Amino acid sequence: MIEEKEKRGLTISLCIPTLNEEKTIGKEVVLFKSELVDRYPLLDEIAVIDSGSTDRTIEVAASFGASVYLSADILPHMGFKRGKGENLWKAIYQLQGDIIVYVDADIKNIHPRFVYGLVAPLIYRPEIKYVKAFYDRPLALSKEIRPSGGGRVTEILVRPLFSLFFPELTAIIQPLSGEYAVRREILERIPFPVGYGVETSHLIDVYDGWGIEAFAQTDLDKRVHRHQATRDLGKMSFGILRTFLKRLKSKGIIKDLPELTPFLRQFQAREDHYEQIIHEIVEEERPPMIEVPEYRAKRGLE
Amino acid sequence: MSANLVETENFExxxxxVRKLPFELERYRELLLANVIMLGEIPAPTFHEQERIHLLEQRFNECGLQNCSIDEKGNGAAIIPGTRGDTTILLTAHADTPFPASLDHTLTLEPDRIVGPGIADNSLGIAVLATLPTMLEGLGIRLSSDILLMGAVKSLNEGNQEGLRFFLSNAERPITAALAVEGVQLGRLNYRSRASLGGEIACVADNAHEEVSALDVLNQIIYRLRKIHLPQESETRLILGYIEGGVTYKTPARKARLKFQLSSDSDQTIIDITEKIDSVIHELSKEYRVSIDFNIIARTRYGGLDPQHFLVLQARRVLTTLGIHPGSNAYSSVISGFVENEIPAMCVGITTGENLNYPDERIDISPIMKGVAQLIGLLLSIDGGCCAGHQ
Structure with a gap:
């Protein structure tokens, strides 16, 4: 694979977006650096892009040899928006690779396959632009561990929406997986919601621009991560739905849409009464990076 | 020039x-940690170590070692060739852990420690084996002896060091000396083995005919075992380590089981006491009309190196040079397999750690390279001829 990568003159960057991931980031950095930089030189760069962790994430990642960037320090004049999508977007500016691999930082059973499994289709098949991970159910099931594959938000929200509006995208087994590898030429041309909707919007935009043929999927076996509370999944669903509706409107699939509120209302029980909690979930979007003058200058684009 | 003077110069x-090694080894820290994680996250309960051994073997192959192979017991071995290759030093670590495959084997890497089942016993030890060839090559250290690296299977508890024993009794090349690597504790220096017997007594009562509880029978067995005289001159000890029985508090237990260890400085004492245990069981099974089985699950033999052996003295010097305080306990069951095959052997630990054999087992990262340095120091010492005998 490395021979083929070198033959094609490709460079590959790994981006790990973080926010308070001190428990898992060290292992990811050590494994990827040792196995995929030192032992097998598949990766040219490992970068952690942090949203402002208050734990030891930055210290741990740096101590094990990752390049660590604060999201707020990248393109500072464009401001800082809190959200994973912001880090992924800024990685396009900061990192050098022709291919960027995104791997979440909260994976307990991290393994080099999370990277080599994703980049292989891009190395061997020039027509592939975007490679998405999917997983089997983890063997170790406990109160803390749940399968990422076919997760609740995927099955209850995203898959029904794709079935209704983009049937071909239902071929993507795990549309919300946080692990994917993409060619720069694609990444720089798509907008990035900064929050929960980033993966969903990617799929719609890449499908719209390059067709279903641009996608490949890799079976990464198992992914074990922290279980998320149902209330948090509600927030995620809200963000995804807002992004999705916005895409439907911008593509003319639906025409009339009222102004969408950024407020999600949930209830929680306290002693003998219920109280309402209001979350403000703003799904802002970053423009395609290729429209940013600093990026064009940095990459020498006319 | 006298032999002692040559040895002194060699040692200098x-x-x-050795003094410089911990610093020089730091650049291999990530490589070693990655191997610890990759090997340690593969479950390897005793008798089911194949997948872990396959990765070890893959690592040996990647390092370009010679004779990479997995034997019929499942041990994984390879050779780092020496400049002369007329002698062989065995470096071994057991691959198995006491944890079932169903347990989550995910390890957590923190800046100063690694936490997870089996990390100390013995994922770190096996990872050192996997990483050492790269370290030695990078440091430009090449021994005149061949180094035979071997990940041993079926070691713990009922495994009774089956993998190591098989390997040693079928080794085609004579082994000059052996080093066994354990994850913890740094400073251990074991070179002798006590005579011991691991035993299991299983009692089955047939409650269709009698309301006898297997627990009552087991209680009687324990009472009688405690009555057996344990000769103090040979420091004979009986440890009752594990007991289980019954299914509910409402009915007499149908089955009960006890595991114990008998240890001594005399092989004959173990034989004598084993006969007494046999007769206790025979009597009680007749008295209570129940079935009692006595199985031997592990055995070790008394013996090993003398405290004044050059290898022991040199090992103490190596540890002291690195600022490691050598422990005072010379005994470990790990040495027994070597005693049986008359191979001078020593067991060392790589780092400090705690919660051994619990799921939250942990090891400290910062002392690891000192532990690896001690290992390289011992290899250099053995290669330099310090296995010759007594001072």
């Missing part, structure tokens, strides 16, 4: 080299 050279 080795000591100078």
């Amino acid at each position: 050279q080795i000591r100078d080299r």
Whole structure:
């Protein structure tokens, strides 16, 4: 694979977006650096892009040899928006690779396959632009561990929406997986919601621009991560739905849409009464990076 | 020039080299940690170590070692060729852990420690084996002896060191000396083995005919075992380590089981006491009309190196040079397999750690390279001829 990568003159960057991931980031950095930089030189760069962790994430990642960037320090004049999508977007500016691999930082059973499994289709098949991970159910099931594959938000929200509006995208087994590898030429041309909707919007935009043929999927076996509370999944669903509706409107699939509120209302029980909690979930979007003058200058684009 | 003077000069050279090693080894920290994680996250309960051994073997192959192979018991071995290759030093670590495959084997890497089942016993040890060839090559250290690296299977508890024993009794090349690597504790220096017997007594009562509880029978067995005289001159000890029985508090237990260890400084004492245990069981099974089985699950033999053996003295010097305080306990069951095959052997630990054999087992990262340095120092010492005998 490395021979083929070198033959094609490709460079590959790994981006790990973080926010308070001190428990898992060290292992990811050590494994990827040792196995995929030192032992097998598949990766040219490992970068952690942090949203402002208050734990030891930055210290741990740096101590094990990752390049660590604060999201707020990248393109500072464009401001800082809190959200994973912001880090992924800024990685396009900061990192050098022709291919960027995104791997979440909260994976307990991290393994080099999370990277080599994703980049292989891009190395061997020039027509592939975007490679998405999917997983089997983890063997170790406990109160803390749940399968990422076919997760609740995927099955209850995203898959029904794709079935209704983009049937071909239902071929993507795990549309919300946080692990994917993409060619720069694609990444720089798509907008990035900064929050929960980033993966969903990617799929719609890449499908719209390059067709279903641009996608490949890799079976990464198992992914074990922290279980998320149902209330948090509600927030995620809200963000995804807002992004999705916005895409439907911008593509003319639906025409009339009222102004969408950024407020999600949930209830929680306290002693003998219920109280309402209001979350403000703003799904802002970053423009395609290729429209940013600093990026064009940095990459020498006319 | 006298032999002692030559040895002193050799040691001075080795000591100078060893002193610098922890610093030089730091650049291999990530490589070693990655191997610890990759090997340690593969469950390897005793008798089911194949997948872990396959990765070890893959690592040996990647390092370009010679004779990479997995034997019929499942041990994984390879050779780092020496410049002369007329002698062989065995470096071994057991691959198995006491945890079932169903347990989550995910390890957590923190800046200063690693936490997870089996990390100390013995994922770190096996990872050192996997990483050492790269370290030695990078440091430009090449011994005149061949180094035979071997990940041993079926070691713990009922495994009774089956993998190591098989390997040693079928080794085609004579082994000059052996080093066994354990994850913890740094400073351990075991070179002797006590005679011991691991036993299991299983009692089955047939409650269709009698309301006898297997627990009552087991209680009687324990009472009688405690009555057996344990000779103090041979420091004979009986440890009752594990007991289980019954299914509910409402009915007499149908089955009960006890595991114990008998240890002594005399092989004959173990034989004598084993006969007494046999007769206790025979009597009680007749008295209570129940079935009682006595199985031997592990055995070790008394013996090993003398405290004044050059290898022991040199090992103490190597540890002291690195600022490691050598422990006072010379005994470990790990040494027994070597005693049986008359191979001078020593067991060392790589780092400090705690919660051994619990799921939250942990090891400290910062002392690891000192532990690896001690290992290289011992290899250099053995290669330099310090296995010759007594001072």
